[in-house]
Amino acid sequence: MSSICKMDCCHQCDRQKDCGGCTKTDGHPFGGRCVAAECIKQEGIEAFFRLKDSLIAEINSLGIPYLQVNDLELLNGFFVNLEYTLPNGQLVKFLKDNNVYLGNQIEIPKSDRCYGLVADEQYLLVCEYGCEGADPEIVLYKKIG
Structure with a gap:
């Protein structure tokens, strides 16, 4: 199954049957929106x-200790939408559980906690949490631009 962004995220997703696939849904997996597909369709890769x-x-540039990221991956909202x-x-x-965002997880040295990063073209969320998303705390939530 191919994807609009050519990142092969469809093959990595264990909910592919629920989604319908990127190309088949025109970039609206699970009935939501994918930040990559929307950007590429509007302005190109x-x-x-x-x-x-x-x-x-x-x-x-946020200046949060130990928070440095080299890449952002496409992540399903249902996986990263913590309460x-x-x-x-x-x-x-x-x-939104049915959207696909850009994000990453960064381990905090000498801690059992991680930073979680999630963004689209409008908002950036940085949180800190324990194993498997336990006890999440908002570090930063801001509108971009």
């Missing part, structure tokens, strides 16, 4: 690489 590069530069507890006790999710 080079624009997508520029988006990735600009997000990497923005993440690396956060706000100071008032309310539980919230900031992403």
Whole structure:
């Protein structure tokens, strides 16, 4: 199964049958939207690489200890859409389960926690969490641009 971005994420996805595939759904897997497919369809593959590069530069310039990233991968929303507890006790999710985002996971040295990075062309979310996404905490959530 081919994909619009040619990144072969369809072959790596264990929910391919639920999705329908990138090409077949015209970049709307699971009925949502894919940041890569949308960018490529509107402006071409080079624009997508520029988006990735600009997000990497923005993440690396945040000044968060141990947070440096070299690449961003395409990640399914249902996998990275963690539930956060706000100071008032309310539980919230900031992403959409049916979208595909750019992101990565960075291990924090000498810690059992990781940074999780998730972005699209509008928002950047940096969080910290334990094993398998346990006890997630928002480090940064911001509008891009």
